[in-house]
Amino acid sequence: MTTGRAATRADSRRGDAPVTGTREVVVRAVVVLGLVVDAFVHLRMAPVMDIAAPGGIGGGNLFRLQGAVAAAVALLLLVLPRWWTYALAAAVALSALGPVLLYHFVDVPAIGPIPSMYDPLWSPEKVVSIVGEALAAGFALWGLALTSPRRGQRSRSLVPHH
Amino acid sequence: MTTMDVTTPLPAPGAPRLLLRGSALVLSVGLLASCVGTDDDPAAAPTTETIAPQTSDAATSDAATSDASADATTSDDDQTSDDDEVEAEDVTIVIADFEYEVPDSVAPGAEITIRNEDNVGHTVTSDDETTFDVQVGPGEEVTMTAPDEAGEFPFFCRPHPNMKATLVVEEG
Numbered sequence: 001m002t003t004g005r006a007a008t009r010a011d012s013r014r015g016d017a018p019v020t021g022t023r024e025v026v027v028r029a030v031v032v033l034g035l036v037v038d039a040f041v042h043l044r045m046a047p048v049m050d051i052a053a054p055g056g057i058g059g060g061n062l063f064r065l066q067g068a069v070a071a072a073v074a075l076l077l078l079v080l081p082r083w084w085t086y087a088l089a090a091a092v093a094l095s096a097l098g099p100v101l102l103y104h105f106v107d108v109p110a111i112g113p114i115p116s117m118y119d120p121l122w123s124p125e126k127v128v129s130i131v132g133e134a135l136a137a138g139f140a141l142w143g144l145a146l147t148s149p150r151r152g153q154r155s156r157s158l159v160p161h162h
Numbered sequence: 163m164t165t166m167d168v169t170t171p172l173p174a175p176g177a178p179r180l181l182l183r184g185s186a187l188v189l190s191v192g193l194l195a196s197c198v199g200t201d202d203d204p205a206a207a208p209t210t211e212t213i214a215p216q217t218s219d220a221a222t223s224d225a226a227t228s229d230a231s232a233d234a235t236t237s238d239d240d241q242t243s244d245d246d247e248v249e250a251e252d253v254t255i256v257i258a259d260f261e262y263e264v265p266d267s268v269a270p271g272a273e274i275t276i277r278n279e280d281n282v283g284h285t286v287t288s289d290d291e292t293t294f295d296v297q298v299g300p301g302e303e304v305t306m307t308a309p310d311e312a313g314e315f316p317f318f319c320r321p322h323p324n325m326k327a328t329l330v331v332e333e334g
Contacts, residue, residue: 048320051285051297052322053282054299055300119282
C-alpha cells in the first residue's frame with residue numbers, strides 16, 4: 001500500500017506536482033462549482049417559491065438563505081481549504097440535497113415555520129441543483145477525507161522508518 | 163240556444179215515438195254543444211279558478227291563460243337563468259395533485275374561478291406571461307377574467323413549469 005508521503009516522494013521523483021495537492025485542488029474546484037450551482041438555482045427559484053410556499057417564514061426566504069449560505073461557503077472553501085471548510089461545504093450541500101429529494105417524494109406538511117414545499121414534478125432547475133448538490137456533497141466528503149487531521153496522523157504513522 | 167229550436171214544433175199524433183227519439187237526439191247534441199262551448203263561457207268559473215290560483219290572481223280564464231303562459235315563459239326563463247348560473251358555476255379551473263382541470267371552453271370575458279386544492283401555491287400564467295398571470299395560494303380560490311378574444315391560450319404554473327394546460331376561449 002502506498003502512503004500519501006510515499007506517493008508524494010514518487011511523484012516528486014517524476015517531477016509531477018504532489019498528488020495530494022492536485023487531487024485536493026480538483027476536489028475543491030468541484031465542490032465550489034457544485035455550491036455555486038446550488039446557490040444560483042436557489043436564488044433564482046426564490047421568487048417563485050414565495051408563491052409556491054408562502055406559509056411560515058416562506059419558501060422563498062428559505063431558498064434565499066440556502067443560496068446565500070452556499071455562496072458564502074463556496075467562497076470560504078475556495079480561499080481556505082481546510083477540513084472544517086470541507087465539513088461546512090458537505091453540510092450545506094446535504095442540507096439542500098436532502099430536502100429537495102424529500103419534498104419530491106414525500107408530501108411533507110408544514111412543520112412549524114417551515115412551509116410545505118412538496119413538488120413531485122421534475123424541472124431542469126431541480127435536476128441541475130440536485131446534480132450540483134450531489135457533486136458538492138460527495139466531493140466535499142472526499143475533500144474532508146483528504147484534509148482530515150487524522151489522515152495526516154495516520155499517514156505519518158504508516159510511513160516506514162528506515 | 164239550440165234546444166229552443168228543437169222544442170218549438172209539436173209532434174204529429176201519428177209518430178210520437180219517432181219524434182221523441184229525434185227530440186232526445188237533438189237535445190243531446192245541443193247539450194253536448196253547450197258543454198263544448200264552456201271554454202268561451204265566462205260562467206265556467208270553476209275551471210278557470212282552478213288554473214288561476216296556480217298562475218295568477220286574474221279573474222277571467224283568458225287572463226288566467228295568458229298569465230299562465232307568461233308564468234310558464236318566466237319559468238322557462240328562470241330555468242334558462244338557472245342553466246346559465248350552472249354554466250357560470252362550471253367555469254372553474256381546479257388545481258389538484260399538480261394538475262389543471264380546465265373546462266372545455268369558456269366565453270370571451272367570462273369570469274373564471276380558480277380553485278387550488280393543493281397544499282402549495284400555484285399560478286395560472288399564460289405562456290406569453292402577459293395575457294393573464296394569476297397566483298392562487300394553497301387551498302385558496304381566486305377569480306380571473308378570460309381573454310376577450312377567442313382563441314387557445316396555453317398556460318403553465320410558474321413555480322412548477324411542468325404543469326401545463328390550455329384555456330380555450332370561444333363564442334357560445
